[in-house]
Amino acid sequence: MTPLTDLGLRLPEPVLDRPPGEAVPETEFIEAAMRWHFDPATGSPFWLRAAGDLGFDPRRDVHTIADLAKFPNLVDLLREVPVFDLVPRGYGPDPGIGGVFESGGTTGPPKRVVFLDDWFDWLIDYSLADLAARGSPTGVDWLAVTPSGPHMFGAFIERFVRRAGRLPFTIDLDPRWVKRVIAEGHADEADRYADHLIDQVRHVLRTQDIRVMVITPPLLERLARQDDLVELVRAKVRTVEWGGAHMDADTRSLYMTEIFPGASLYGRYGSTMILGAAVERHGLTADDPCVFDPPSPYITFSVVDPETLRPVEYGASGQVVMSHVSRSALLPNNLERDLATRVEPLPGSAQVGDSVADVRPVPVFGGETVVEGVY
Amino acid sequence: MTGPSGAGANPPATASRAATASGVNTATGTGTSTGKGPSTGPATASAGRAAPAGVTPGTAVRPDPLKLDALGPNGPFRSRERLTISDVAGAPMAELSLVPRLFVHRAMAALRKAETMPAEERLAALARAAEAFEHGAPAGIPTDEYTHLVSRMSGMPISVVRSAARGIARSVAGAGHDAGCARPMAAVESWRDPATREGRAVWTRRAEVFAVHAAGNHPGVHSLWPEALALGYRVAVRPSRREPLTPYRLITALRDAGFGDDQVVLLPTDRTVADDILRAADLSMAYGGDEVVHKYAHDGTVLPQGPGRSKILVSGGDWRPHLDMIVDSVADEGGTACVNTTAVYVEGDPTPLAEALAERLAAIPSLPPEDEGAVLPTQPVQTARAVEKYLLDHAGDATPRLGGDGIVDPLPGGGAVLRPAVFQVDRPDAPQTGIELGFPCVWVAPWSAKDGAGPLRDTLVLTAITEDARLVDRLVDDPSISNVYLGDHPTYWMRPDVPHDSYLGEFLMRTKAVIRD
Numbered sequence: 001m002t003p004l005t006d007l008g009l010r011l012p013e014p015v016l017d018r019p020p021g022e023a024v025p026e027t028e029f030i031e032a033a034m035r036w037h038f039d040p041a042t043g044s045p046f047w048l049r050a051a052g053d054l055g056f057d058p059r060r061d062v063h064t065i066a067d068l069a070k071f072p073n074l075v076d077l078l079r080e081v082p083v084f085d086l087v088p089r090g091y092g093p094d095p096g097i098g099g100v101f102e103s104g105g106t107t108g109p110p111k112r113v114v115f116l117d118d119w120f121d122w123l124i125d126y127s128l129a130d131l132a133a134r135g136s137p138t139g140v141d142w143l144a145v146t147p148s149g150p151h152m153f154g155a156f157i158e159r160f161v162r163r164a165g166r167l168p169f170t171i172d173l174d175p176r177w178v179k180r181v182i183a184e185g186h187a188d189e190a191d192r193y194a195d196h197l198i199d200q201v202r203h204v205l206r207t208q209d210i211r212v213m214v215i216t217p218p219l220l221e222r223l224a225r226q227d228d229l230v231e232l233v234r235a236k237v238r239t240v241e242w243g244g245a246h247m248d249a250d251t252r253s254l255y256m257t258e259i260f261p262g263a264s265l266y267g268r269y270g271s272t273m274i275l276g277a278a279v280e281r282h283g284l285t286a287d288d289p290c291v292f293d294p295p296s297p298y299i300t301f302s303v304v305d306p307e308t309l310r311p312v313e314y315g316a317s318g319q320v321v322m323s324h325v326s327r328s329a330l331l332p333n334n335l336e337r338d339l340a341t342r343v344e345p346l347p348g349s350a351q352v353g354d355s356v357a358d359v360r361p362v363p364v365f366g367g368e369t370v371v372e373g374v375y
Numbered sequence: 376m377t378g379p380s381g382a383g384a385n386p387p388a389t390a391s392r393a394a395t396a397s398g399v400n401t402a403t404g405t406g407t408s409t410g411k412g413p414s415t416g417p418a419t420a421s422a423g424r425a426a427p428a429g430v431t432p433g434t435a436v437r438p439d440p441l442k443l444d445a446l447g448p449n450g451p452f453r454s455r456e457r458l459t460i461s462d463v464a465g466a467p468m469a470e471l472s473l474v475p476r477l478f479v480h481r482a483m484a485a486l487r488k489a490e491t492m493p494a495e496e497r498l499a500a501l502a503r504a505a506e507a508f509e510h511g512a513p514a515g516i517p518t519d520e521y522t523h524l525v526s527r528m529s530g531m532p533i534s535v536v537r538s539a540a541r542g543i544a545r546s547v548a549g550a551g552h553d554a555g556c557a558r559p560m561a562a563v564e565s566w567r568d569p570a571t572r573e574g575r576a577v578w579t580r581r582a583e584v585f586a587v588h589a590a591g592n593h594p595g596v597h598s599l600w601p602e603a604l605a606l607g608y609r610v611a612v613r614p615s616r617r618e619p620l621t622p623y624r625l626i627t628a629l630r631d632a633g634f635g636d637d638q639v640v641l642l643p644t645d646r647t648v649a650d651d652i653l654r655a656a657d658l659s660m661a662y663g664g665d666e667v668v669h670k671y672a673h674d675g676t677v678l679p680q681g682p683g684r685s686k687i688l689v690s691g692g693d694w695r696p697h698l699d700m701i702v703d704s705v706a707d708e709g710g711t712a713c714v715n716t717t718a719v720y721v722e723g724d725p726t727p728l729a730e731a732l733a734e735r736l737a738a739i740p741s742l743p744p745e746d747e748g749a750v751l752p753t754q755p756v757q758t759a760r761a762v763e764k765y766l767l768d769h770a771g772d773a774t775p776r777l778g779g780d781g782i783v784d785p786l787p788g789g790g791a792v793l794r795p796a797v798f799q800v801d802r803p804d805a806p807q808t809g810i811e812l813g814f815p816c817v818w819v820a821p822w823s824a825k826d827g828a829g830p831l832r833d834t835l836v837l838t839a840i841t842e843d844a845r846l847v848d849r850l851v852d853d854p855s856i857s858n859v860y861l862g863d864h865p866t867y868w869m870r871p872d873v874p875h876d877s878y879l880g881e882f883l884m885r886t887k888a889v890i891r892d
Contacts, residue, residue, distance in 0.1 A: 187650070225480045249455045251475040259477075 042090025464789020557880025591617030
């Protein structure tokens with residue numbers, strides 16, 4: 001599956017083009033990626049411009065995943081940069097655009113990335129293999145209750161179902177509007193919007209043979225408030241995949257043991273800034289921590305102390321640093337706002353970097369700073 | 376430990392003022408922190424206690440922290456997400472299970488689905504629960520141990536906790552009668568009443584599910600909501616992180632006494648989920664500060680329980696015969712209640728009264744909360760410093776008569792006593808008179824007849840020493856004054872059958888017409 005240019009020429013650095021499941025030597029891969037992204041003939045205008053300010057030469061100084069920590073976190077620039085500048089010029093004039101996607105926009109204007117077809121295909125092949133290994137049904141109808149529009153999650157699922165399933169049912173879901181009305185103090189309006197979404201979910205579930213449902217945790221929780229919807233899901237849905245937000249361990253356990261004990265429930269921990277996601281480790285029970293193993297070396301995690309940025313011990317909690325390295329994109333060393341427990345990769349796996357568990361937002365217990373009054 | 380000290384002889388604290396913004400009503404107030412427990416899954420144990428009984432009063436450390444499970448519609452639930460509740464010295468005392476939003480909504484849905492128990496069964500169960508709460512060992516915690524734990528956890532003097540526990544028991548036992556005080560004279564209790572044959576108003580519930588955002592300043596907060604159970608509501612209580620033990624033990628007693636798990640639930644939650652409980656309930660009651668009052672001011676389904684800003688007016692003659700009442704109004708209940716006096720208005724020069732008040736309050740000893748003689752509240756040192764900083768930052772041009780150098784008195788065993796403060800302001804409308812803090816802290820202001828009722832408004836309880844019947848008319852008529860006590864009655868006086876924020880039944884009930892053949 002080595003990409004060909006529009007002239008039919010093979011691209012350099014073939015180690016960047018291995019299919020999912022095939023071993024990738026870490027150093028060889030990273031060095032090839034650095035050559036590709038920082039060679040003036042093949043790199044993207046974005047990285048070639050940034051290279052002069054790095055203070056190091058990635059082609060000389062970056063050899064391993066751990067070396068990615070040398071890069072500054074440049075993701076904030078993705079809010080403003082003309083997004084075609086992110087595409088490596090080595091692809092030629094017709095790189096095969098899979099889509100332009102935007103981050104949620106929680107922390108300011110959204111950040112944009114470009115998916116090229118070769119990476120999209122890789123990610124779908126990877127996810128197909130994962131689905132098969134999970135024993136999830138194939139050739140069935142899916143319902144995606146996921147952010148639509150410029151958001152990666154919905155677009156990915158829709159494209160994935162074309163390969164993995166039969167019919168992809170979707171609904172329109174604009175998470176930025178929800179965030180905005182909540183920020184403006186209109187929780188009631190957010191409730192109305194959620195009801196509007198759930199009504200659409202009900203209509204699909206009632207009339208169609210949905211076997212796989214992909215949904216965000218907040219909407220799954222809203223769905224679970226309605227007895228009729230719980231019954232519909234129990235009757236029809238074999239696999240519930242969640243992603244796009246956090247799910248705490250108690251909630252996950254309630255789904256697995258009380259609410260949807262007959263379905264297979266698993267999570268996907270992703271980010272637009274890594275052009276993909278890590279999926280939940282197979283075979284976990286409600287009492288196990290929810291562990292996510294990233295597809296390294298393309299997507300890697302490290303869990304660090306937010307003060308020192310040094311890795312915490314296995315089993316300890318820290319902030320998640322994410323990196324994406326592929327032929328189509330380079331987004332190294334992005335400190336996310338999530339907290340997670342650092343977990344060792346599965347024994348025997350070739351994974352580089354950390355797995356993560358108990359992914360969660362910074363806890364909100366404070367904020368009640370009022371001293372006055374007796375209550 | 377600081378012993379009794381004369382006026383001005385007890386500068387409690389000169390050490391650094393902590394910059395923390397934690398307040399008296401925050402989790403930091405009890406040194407809480409979050410932690411992941413082992414993955415135990417839902418608990419099956421019905422009792423939260425993890426250590427044998429017989430903790431000697433005075434000892435602060437238990438071998439194992441109490442496990443305070445959520446009390447859900449399917450029984451106790453021990454979550455993975457837990458909050459450590461510490462005593463005032465910072466020693467962990469309990470692990471409170473916090474439930475996620477999913478659990479909250481399922482619990483609220485279960486309350487909504489549940490059938491109300493028949494009235495006579497409810498009243499009998501309330502009576503049994505009251506007996507157990509006062510004399511038994513609900514959740515495996517005998518009363519003596521319970522009161523000791525609460526005093527260590529909340530910093531409330533143990534004598535106040537004991538009296539509050541008796542008060543709760545009385546209120547629970549009398550919940551049916553007390554709730555009935557709100558029934559309009561023309562209405563009957565049941566459609567079966569023969570009077571309905573001629574056509575009558577029948578007193579009925581406005582709704583089915585009632586929620587409470589409780590406070591942790593005083594256990595007595597939990598003496599009111601049992602009236603909702605008596606009236607047939609299903610009830611959800613979100614406990615305060617400062618002192619969740621009282622509602623845990625009370626709801627356990629109610630369940631032991633016959634209330635089903637789907638009749639009354641305890642839902643400890645993270646702050647982000649708290650509003651879900653209110654939104655999922657039909658009607659609710661929320662304790663809090665001004666921000667809570669403002670938030671729900673226009674929401675007819677939420678009854679806010681805000682600051683008390685209770686006041687005393689001494690007009691005309693001599694204040695001296697009333698000094699005991701004034702001192703008690705400020706300092707009784709550890710000064711932590713909404714019915715404690717926040718401001719005293721005195722006709723003429725307020726200086727002698729302020730000085731006499733300061734002298735009396737200064738003589739109160741600093742003692743750890745579990746000491747039989749304790750009168751003043753204790754808090755973790757950091758919280759106490761934050762309160763002190765708030766007071767001194769906001770005292771402005773007021774003249775300190777006590778506590779001007781600080782009010783924090785660290786105890787040798789950990790924690791710090793909040794010592795009384797007396798400040799004098801020079802005009803009745805001084806803004807400081809509205810500053811209500813969770814310890815004996817009082818603002819003394821001048822008042823004259825020409826000032827009238829104005830400065831006395833926005834008050835939970837006003838005790839007025841006055842002969843002016845026209846002034847009394849205005850005070851009783853004023854919608855912003857909730858209760859008026861005339862003469863030598865402390866502001867904290869209350870009796871279950873006399874409302875203090877109106878009868879709860881006025882909020883929970885309505886009348887409907889019934890006529891039958």
